[in-house]
Amino acid sequence: MNRRDACLTFAVLTALTLGGASAASAQSDLTIAHALSSASHYSVGAEAMAVDLAERSGGKFKLNESYGSSLGGERELVEGTQIGTIDLAIVSTGPIGNFVPDVLILDIPFLFSGYEHAHAVLDGPIGQKLLDKFPEHGLHALAWAENGFRNLTNNVRPVAEPTDAEGLKIRTMENPVHMEAFRTLGMLPTPMAFTELFTALEQGTVDGEENPIGVILSANFADVQKYLSLTRHVYSPALILISPSVWDGLSDEEKGWFEESAKVGVKAMRDKVRSDAENGIATLKKEGMQVTENVNTAAFQQALQPAFDVFAEKFGQESIDAIRNYKP
Ligand code: EAX
16 A cells, blocks of 8 residues: 555544544544654644644644655645645645635735734734635635745855846745746746755755745755855745644534634744744854845845736735735
8 A cells, every 4th residue: 555545544544433433522633744844843833733732622632743744745735635635734835826826915025024014914804814715725724824034045156136046946836926036036946846855956956945944944955055045035924724624523612722722833833933033044054054144135126026017917916015014
């Protein structure tokens, strides 16, 4: 039996067990899967959520974490929650726009001025309206989580100006907004699942990639990348997804527990993203990366103008401004 079959069998067995367990006291074991390592902010978030949910539910719900893409890359995890083979998943918005197109607006570069701004938007009415779109696409999102502001790494040269980035072959997420932005900057965007990225960097299939400090750290990219530029070019939101097949079987009280526990997980995750962003650069330097701190952000924004025009056309300038200028 291959892994996928094993997974499916497990899911079917779980469904049968749950279906047969009518007593409210029966314990439910659920898997929460993600693509990052056990040292990552996603793991910190999953653990905090698991502890809180066990407590809140009096031991009824046990979350078992599956990390490091062992149940699939982010796209497979989203699909898995959709069809019910994955119970819960933490994923970046990287692949989400291919399922819930309205979410793509959040992937526009330089949309958020900082973490407070991003949290205010996502935790407010705009974020809620977007979460409400998921069920139309066979998904259910418990909360906005966090991956962080992304920074460019590569093996060719330090990047401070957009002209330094021209011609670099950069792995991007499977995300059309990101690809458009990198193409506009004169880079060669190569969409690829995160699972394949370390090897691609090691073998030189691509020159570089971009990710938040916490991902660069926890994925050991310093081993295969020389230059880090603190471009902070785009904020990368994440989500805690729950399979509709699990969600629909919960009572209202239980749904409330999952929502509250997800919030606790998000808080822990955001704290870890922040501490990695603040302390991780020193670690990456120690690990041998050459860090360009003074990136010409204004020049990057200017060079992106043609992409911003495309995004205005696609999403509506008003909707973009509503996010950009949002005040709680
Ligand atoms: O969600 O694919 C990516 O680069 C993501 O940032 C990573 O998998 C964490």
